[in-house]
Amino acid sequence: MAEHIERLEDYGLSKDNKPKTLFSRVGIVGAGSVGQNIARMVSSKGLDVIILDLNQEKIDQAFVDMAKELDRMIERWGMTNSEKLGILLRIKGTIDYADFKGCDIVIEAIKSSSRDRTHDERSEILKKIEMNVDRDTIIATNSSTHVITELTAELTHKDRCLSFHFLTPEADARVVEIVKGLYTSQEAYENSIKFANLIGKKVVPVKESPGIISTRLIVPFINEACEILMEGVGTLEDIDLTMKVGFGLPLGPFEMADKIGLDKILRWCENLYDEFGDLKYKASPILKKLVRANQWGRRTGRGFYEYNKDGVKITDNISLRE
Numbered sequence: 001m002a003e004h005i006e007r008l009e010d011y012g013l014s015k016d017n018k019p020k021t022l023f024s025r026v027g028i029v030g031a032g033s034v035g036q037n038i039a040r041m042v043s044s045k046g047l048d049v050i051i052l053d054l055n056q057e058k059i060d061q062a063f064v065d066m067a068k069e070l071d072r073m074i075e076r077w078g079m080t081n082s083e084k085l086g087i088l089l090r091i092k093g094t095i096d097y098a099d100f101k102g103c104d105i106v107i108e109a110i111k112s113s114s115r116d117r118t119h120d121e122r123s124e125i126l127k128k129i130e131m132n133v134d135r136d137t138i139i140a141t142n143s144s145t146h147v148i149t150e151l152t153a154e155l156t157h158k159d160r161c162l163s164f165h166f167l168t169p170e171a172d173a174r175v176v177e178i179v180k181g182l183y184t185s186q187e188a189y190e191n192s193i194k195f196a197n198l199i200g201k202k203v204v205p206v207k208e209s210p211g212i213i214s215t216r217l218i219v220p221f222i223n224e225a226c227e228i229l230m231e232g233v234g235t236l237e238d239i240d241l242t243m244k245v246g247f248g249l250p251l252g253p254f255e256m257a258d259k260i261g262l263d264k265i266l267r268w269c270e271n272l273y274d275e276f277g278d279l280k281y282k283a284s285p286i287l288k289k290l291v292r293a294n295q296w297g298r299r300t301g302r303g304f305y306e307y308n309k310d311g312v313k314i315t316d317n318i319s320l321r322e
Helices: 033-044 056-075 081-089 115-132 186-198 214-230 236-247 253-260 262-276 285-292
Strands: 025-029 048-052 091-094 105-108 138-141 161-166 175-180 202-206 305-307 313-316
Touching: 025 033, 025 115, 033 048, 033 056, 033 081, 033 091, 048 056, 056 081, 056 091, 081 091, 105 115, 115 138, 138 186, 161 186, 175 186, 186 202, 214 236, 214 253, 214 262, 214 285, 236 253, 253 262, 253 305, 262 285
Parallel strands: 025 048, 025 105, 048 091, 105 138, 138 161, 175 202
Antiparallel strands: 161 175, 305 313
């Protein structure tokens, strides 16, 4: 009778049997304002973040911008200096897709330009991500106006791809919209929900459609506010006041547009109008006028309103009263 030899494996103590954390490292493509805010928010939950952009200058600027935003939070007693340092230390910048090796999820969050150009750019980015990550890594896009099935048409493993859309790219946004593509596996979808819960977000499951829920609602809302303003039915402040006091919204349509970014709103309008051809998505002339003048909202200090260096509203935009 063979002697039984006890092994550590019999007690589940081997390296292979140790429980693994499902999400501990997150990749982000795009070091602009959206990517920065996602990175700060994810890092604040204790996860490591790799943020990638085209060159080191953009990465360096991203860390400067993130530090400034965290300093503003410290001034508002929203965090301590040690918490700020912890958040920044968990974020690493790179220009090499190979550094995404070992990430549990990689989120594409680049700035949009024209619809056709951005579609091609996003598709190429997703291909580069796939070439450098593990087989079970979730690949996601933060875009709301591009369909994930179309973006991933040329990928080898489409089953781990989905849309993971933050309604606003700020840490206080409590909701994310998650979209399964035609080929998205149930496992990838369920794991993305676990990731959303881990970072404190409530999941809204959405069927695949350009604009999904949030963007298709917000574009006509802001467009109609612009039409009311152009017709002289109400002033800028009174239209915002009506929606805030009358309907309990935290921001009126013009304040909301300035916060999101008028350049982004315009791109959403153009994408949805190209997709559906419905006039409710056709960008207002006021919106186009401000974007052409590089008056994009809080980020540039002027949009529908003017803002000080801390992003606090000063007054309405004088050019709209002329």
